[in-house]
Amino acid sequence: MLQTNNYSLVLLIQLALLTYDLFVNSFSELLRAAPVVQLVLFIIQDIAILFNVIIILLMMFNTYVFQVGLVSLLLERFRALLMLSALYLTLSICLHCWVMNLRWMESNRFVWTDGLQVLFVFQRLAAVLYYYFYKRTTEYLGDPRLYEDSPWLRDAFARARQ
Amino acid sequence: MDSENLKVKSTRRRELPPLPQTSRGRTLPSLASQDTVDEVPRSRRKKAKKDPDGTEDMEDTGMEMGGVASRRQSVSQTPLTPEPQEVPAARKKKKKKQQTLDLEGDQAGLVNGDAADAAEQTTDAEEAPRKSRKKKKPKVVETPYVNDLDVEEDDIISDAQSPIPQHSLFSAPTGQSQPVGKMFVEHGRRFQAADRIDKRMASDQLDTNFMDIQSMWTTRDVSLKVHSGYRVIGLFAHGFLAGYAAWNVIVIYVLSGEQFSTLNNLLQQYHSLAYPSQSLLYLLLALSTVSAFDRLNLAKATIAMRSLLMLEPAALASLLYFAALVLTLSQQMTSDRINLYPSSNSTLWPPGSEHTTLYPWIGVNLAVTLMVGLAWALISTGPETDYTEEFLLSMEVEYPKPPQKADMPV
Numbered sequence: 001m002l003q004t005n006n007y008s009l010v011l012l013i014q015l016a017l018l019t020y021d022l023f024v025n026s027f028s029e030l031l032r033a034a035p036v037v038q039l040v041l042f043i044i045q046d047i048a049i050l051f052n053v054i055i056i057l058l059m060m061f062n063t064y065v066f067q068v069g070l071v072s073l074l075l076e077r078f079r080a081l082l083m084l085s086a087l088y089l090t091l092s093i094c095l096h097c098w099v100m101n102l103r104w105m106e107s108n109r110f111v112w113t114d115g116l117q118v119l120f121v122f123q124r125l126a127a128v129l130y131y132y133f134y135k136r137t138t139e140y141l142g143d144p145r146l147y148e149d150s151p152w153l154r155d156a157f158a159r160a161r162q
Numbered sequence: 163m164d165s166e167n168l169k170v171k172s173t174r175r176r177e178l179p180p181l182p183q184t185s186r187g188r189t190l191p192s193l194a195s196q197d198t199v200d201e202v203p204r205s206r207r208k209k210a211k212k213d214p215d216g217t218e219d220m221e222d223t224g225m226e227m228g229g230v231a232s233r234r235q236s237v238s239q240t241p242l243t244p245e246p247q248e249v250p251a252a253r254k255k256k257k258k259k260q261q262t263l264d265l266e267g268d269q270a271g272l273v274n275g276d277a278a279d280a281a282e283q284t285t286d287a288e289e290a291p292r293k294s295r296k297k298k299k300p301k302v303v304e305t306p307y308v309n310d311l312d313v314e315e316d317d318i319i320s321d322a323q324s325p326i327p328q329h330s331l332f333s334a335p336t337g338q339s340q341p342v343g344k345m346f347v348e349h350g351r352r353f354q355a356a357d358r359i360d361k362r363m364a365s366d367q368l369d370t371n372f373m374d375i376q377s378m379w380t381t382r383d384v385s386l387k388v389h390s391g392y393r394v395i396g397l398f399a400h401g402f403l404a405g406y407a408a409w410n411v412i413v414i415y416v417l418s419g420e421q422f423s424t425l426n427n428l429l430q431q432y433h434s435l436a437y438p439s440q441s442l443l444y445l446l447l448a449l450s451t452v453s454a455f456d457r458l459n460l461a462k463a464t465i466a467m468r469s470l471l472m473l474e475p476a477a478l479a480s481l482l483y484f485a486a487l488v489l490t491l492s493q494q495m496t497s498d499r500i501n502l503y504p505s506s507n508s509t510l511w512p513p514g515s516e517h518t519t520l521y522p523w524i525g526v527n528l529a530v531t532l533m534v535g536l537a538w539a540l541i542s543t544g545p546e547t548d549y550t551e552e553f554l555l556s557m558e559v560e561y562p563k564p565p566q567k568a569d570m571p572v
Contacts, residue, residue, distance in 0.1 A: 007381040011388060026445040029498070030437060076494040080461055110502050110510055112495040124444065128487060132452045132460065135392065136550055142385035143557035 001145045014138050017048040035107045042096040053085045063146040081133040088130040091123040189200045239394035257540040396453025402444035403536035407531040425516040429503045447487045454480040460534040474541040496523045506507045
């Protein structure tokens with residue numbers, strides 16, 4: 001059974017990482033005076049996304065549903081997040097590499113091309129979807145039904161066997 | 163000796179009551195088993211001490227099922243045929259005497275009996291009596307009128323090899339069951355006697371603990387708290403975004419003048435605000451979009467599409483916020499261009515190019531403002547609509563109702 005204190009702590013960490021991610025996505029363009037600052041922000045952001053994915057996976061492994069082998073039930077619920085997280089991490093790393101590569105020598109110059117603009121739009125859109133799915137998933141993982149045997153789980157198991 | 167034995171048997175037959183007595187009936191099997199002569203009086207003395215209470219026997223924790231059955235029957239029969247307390251002491255003494263005589267007779271019978279049987283008994287002196295004692299008890303109980311001990315002895319020896327059908331051990335009593343002060347709980351592979359009152363108290367305590375656990379702060383509550391907290395932030399973001407977008411577009415129109423005649427003034431005045439404004443718009447739009455998606459089941463595309471086709475306010479607001487987000491992001495390049503207006507004036511802003519760059523930007527800003535304002539109005543029509551919260555509320559463990567506390571069949 002998931003302890004409430006543990007869950008609260010994990011939720012706090014996850015939401016803090018999400019908040020940091022949102023902050024960097026919003027204001028990183030304003031903090032480009034020194035390229036090193038932006039580089040550090042980007043590195044921490046990418047690590048935060050990775051940490052968030054690892055935490056959500058560990059939380060899923062911790063569920064009773066996963067331990068009894070009903071992985072499909074979890075995947076059905078959280079597939080979108082896992083796919084979106086992978087996509088968002090990829091897009092973020094690509095954008096960060098590209099932007100840092102263009103701005104490393106001269107940070108305050110106009111670097112935008114159509115390709116960069118498209119990548120930027122997709123990365124930011126994926127970020128919003130990632131925030132939504134991640135927040136939803138962390139809240140759903142507080143579902144007590146996922147951590148113990150219950151009639152609901154037995155029904156789900158019966159449906160999965162059919 | 164044989165004649166004495168017969169005599170004793172005959173007198174015993176006459177004296178046996180029509181129904182087996184509570185303690186006597188139970189002690190008979192143990193007496194009939196092939197215990198050594200030394201052991202028998204000791205056990206008898208023990209029984210003689212304990213039996214009048216009838217309760218001390220129950221505390222034998224290592225009791226087997228057969229013993230349990232026999233005891234249960236004996237206890238349950240006690241109220242049905244209450245033994246008169248005023249049994250003459252002389253009669254009791256007589257009975258005791260007869261039993262000792264019986265025993266002696268049995269032992270003598272063993273010594274004088276069939277040679278092969280005796281040999282078998284001496285070789286199996288350690289094992290056979292225990293086996294027979296275990297399996298014999300229920301049999302004796304089921305046939306209360308068996309009193310011919312010689313016959314019993316023969317049966318025991320032969321029965322030690324032949325398996326007794328299991329159902330006879332566990333067959334339910336035909337008579338109406340009486341509540342017993344003890345209940346037998348299976349620990350490992352043994353049934354152990356325990357006080358019914360203690361167990362009931364323990365189960366009550368368990369129930370109260372269970373209630374305490376249920377009333378405690380659960381992970382679901384934490385989820386709901388976080389979600390309601392975010393909902394407050396989201397509602398604030400909706401309103402703030404609508405107001406900020408309106409202020410932004412008003413400032414742009416004011417600075418650009420009538421018929422966009424003073425675009426250079428706009429660039430000079432607004433260039434320092436363009437990028438922070440863009441960043442703030444993204445932040446607020448991200449918060450608002452996530453909040454709007456919470457009101458729509460976006461994870462299930464079919465349901466989301468259906469609600470969109472049915473023009474539900476939450477679905478429309480989500481769509482408007484998402485469109486506004488895309489439009490805002492698409493203006494990132496232009497915003498940076500405006501931001502860099504003073505530093506790279508000649509390269510980025512060649513003379514006469516302001517109109518071609520700024521018209522779409524102003525138009526997009528206006529569209530974003532209208533969308534955000536409309537979405538805010540739509541959200542405010544049904545601020546209580548929240549799919550995610552509904553789901554969070556639904557995630558409650560449905561505990562199966564505890565079964566009715568019927569008397570457990572012993």
